[in-house]
Amino acid sequence: MTAGIAPGITRERAAPRTATGAATASRGLPTALALLTGSLLTLVGLTWDVQWHTDVGPDTFFTLPHLFLYAGSAVAGLASLGAVLAATAGQRAGRDPDPVVGGRPIAVLRVFSAPIGYLVAGCGAASFLLYGLWDQWWHGLYGFDAVIDSPPHIGLLLSVMATLVGTVMVFAAAYRQTWGRVGTVTSLGILAAFSTIVVLGFSNVGGPVDAVSAALSWLMVVLVVTAVGFARKPGLAVALAVALGIIQAVGWWFSPWATHVYADAVGLPIRDYIRGVPVMPALMPMGLVVVAALVEVFAVAARRGNRWLPAVAGALAGGLVAGFQGVQNAWVYGYAVPPVGDLAPTVVAGVVLGLLAGFVGWRFGRMLRLVDPGKA
Amino acid sequence: MRRVLTVLTAVLGLVLATAPLAQAYEPVNVVHTERVQIGPYALDVGFSAWPVRAMQSLDWTFAPVGGIADKSGTLSMTAPDQGKEARQRPMARHPRKLEVWGLDIKSLDSPGNWTIRFRVDGPQGPGEGALTSLNVLDQPGPPMALSWSLSTLPLVGLVAFLAVAWRRTRLVAQ
Numbered sequence: 001m002t003a004g005i006a007p008g009i010t011r012e013r014a015a016p017r018t019a020t021g022a023a024t025a026s027r028g029l030p031t032a033l034a035l036l037t038g039s040l041l042t043l044v045g046l047t048w049d050v051q052w053h054t055d056v057g058p059d060t061f062f063t064l065p066h067l068f069l070y071a072g073s074a075v076a077g078l079a080s081l082g083a084v085l086a087a088t089a090g091q092r093a094g095r096d097p098d099p100v101v102g103g104r105p106i107a108v109l110r111v112f113s114a115p116i117g118y119l120v121a122g123c124g125a126a127s128f129l130l131y132g133l134w135d136q137w138w139h140g141l142y143g144f145d146a147v148i149d150s151p152p153h154i155g156l157l158l159s160v161m162a163t164l165v166g167t168v169m170v171f172a173a174a175y176r177q178t179w180g181r182v183g184t185v186t187s188l189g190i191l192a193a194f195s196t197i198v199v200l201g202f203s204n205v206g207g208p209v210d211a212v213s214a215a216l217s218w219l220m221v222v223l224v225v226t227a228v229g230f231a232r233k234p235g236l237a238v239a240l241a242v243a244l245g246i247i248q249a250v251g252w253w254f255s256p257w258a259t260h261v262y263a264d265a266v267g268l269p270i271r272d273y274i275r276g277v278p279v280m281p282a283l284m285p286m287g288l289v290v291v292a293a294l295v296e297v298f299a300v301a302a303r304r305g306n307r308w309l310p311a312v313a314g315a316l317a318g319g320l321v322a323g324f325q326g327v328q329n330a331w332v333y334g335y336a337v338p339p340v341g342d343l344a345p346t347v348v349a350g351v352v353l354g355l356l357a358g359f360v361g362w363r364f365g366r367m368l369r370l371v372d373p374g375k376a
Numbered sequence: 377m378r379r380v381l382t383v384l385t386a387v388l389g390l391v392l393a394t395a396p397l398a399q400a401y402e403p404v405n406v407v408h409t410e411r412v413q414i415g416p417y418a419l420d421v422g423f424s425a426w427p428v429r430a431m432q433s434l435d436w437t438f439a440p441v442g443g444i445a446d447k448s449g450t451l452s453m454t455a456p457d458q459g460k461e462a463r464q465r466p467m468a469r470h471p472r473k474l475e476v477w478g479l480d481i482k483s484l485d486s487p488g489n490w491t492i493r494f495r496v497d498g499p500q501g502p503g504e505g506a507l508t509s510l511n512v513l514d515q516p517g518p519p520m521a522l523s524w525s526l527s528t529l530p531l532v533g534l535v536a537f538l539a540v541a542w543r544r545t546r547l548v549a550q
Contacts, residue, residue, distance in 0.1 A: 056471065057471045060401065123533070131527075141432075142432050143432055144481050151520070151523035151524050151527035152523075152527060154524075155526065155527035155528070155529070158528070158530035158531050162530055266401075268401070268471060271471060272466070272468035272469050273466050273468050364538070367538075367541050367542065
């Protein structure tokens, strides 16, 4: 695959373009909404599926939560394909590309002009399809092992992550529009919520450090600092954390409810000795709003040019998220809070990873601004 | 537009209506049993696949003679290289065979001789016993290193994309 500014589109022509009128302002909204709908379907399917396996159990390829998962990636993939084809047709008709619709156009295979956000989202959806086929083969060989951290499952989850990153880029490209700002906050919240399950790939890592909490702190800090690095004014990181909180609250109610309703509908019993904890929402850090607010304070000074503050803020945030996760787990699952000595290695890992996450996150935020050249 | 909506509604309706039919959860099919003496209680351990292979999931049933109604118990599954006994968990009814205890779609991670230890309490008092030397064969399929390498390709792609974007924007993004 080759990538660059699409043929026939010079850097100058692709550069700043002012949105005028309601028609231009809402251009790109339907496709972006379709992509966001796909992302939401995937999140709903995953939180439901995880709860299903925990509280009920039996698995087939065509459970209702699975259908939500497949539908989510299918909708996201079709939306991305439609956006790429429309942009390519527009380019061939000699129309200027509008970066508000998915971001800068990228030439793909010297044929297509793909808005960068939709390109990333579409690649994730296509990858999901391939890993879905591999997952089916895997289950045929190993059985329907309901574990989240099997190789094909991690491949599927990473593919969805790519789609969600693309969704954030699509809305960030339209950040000058109200719907772009709302969509950026929502898609960042969905990405943060989804990230919590991907880190379960580290469940089998032994040693004094809780690798799942440490990895979670890395991802959360990357997202929070990306948000403050992207936004020119304070508020986006806190808004992201609030969006995650809303997703957590809704999921806390929805996933057990949907699981029980579905089990009743298909005549399966709830397992004996279930804890009754909404599994995926319980993974989401409950104190992220406080951490995000702290990072916002650092970001105010960082915007004035202090290059080290994002990393310092990231280190602080990483230690807080990693440490509090151990406390949150104890509280949610009803066991004793681990002593400080047991939490310390994970906090230290969180600080180190957070330092790195703060550094790259700030830069990712600045890179995200460039998705829309008019905003750069 | 109306036609598209009609078609979408019809497809969604069909999917929802046929979802319960499409599931058709398979019954538990025990193909091999081992009898274990747990103090005063005899217990049949059933396997839906035999021999057991590492990472290959199967249904397990634990059926004490006389039924489970007046009994409770725990089990632990200890790996070959594990020094101390694994965590005990309460015996729960098998979700698709409610008259016995069991584990659904459960696999063992590694090959070798596993030990399943049972503790049962009932009308004749508590008892303890174990199925020792449960020989688990090597895992089928490709080596895990290869499987994990394939699975992390989306991550590699995402990192490569970010690295290229980082490099191309280094002058304007700082």
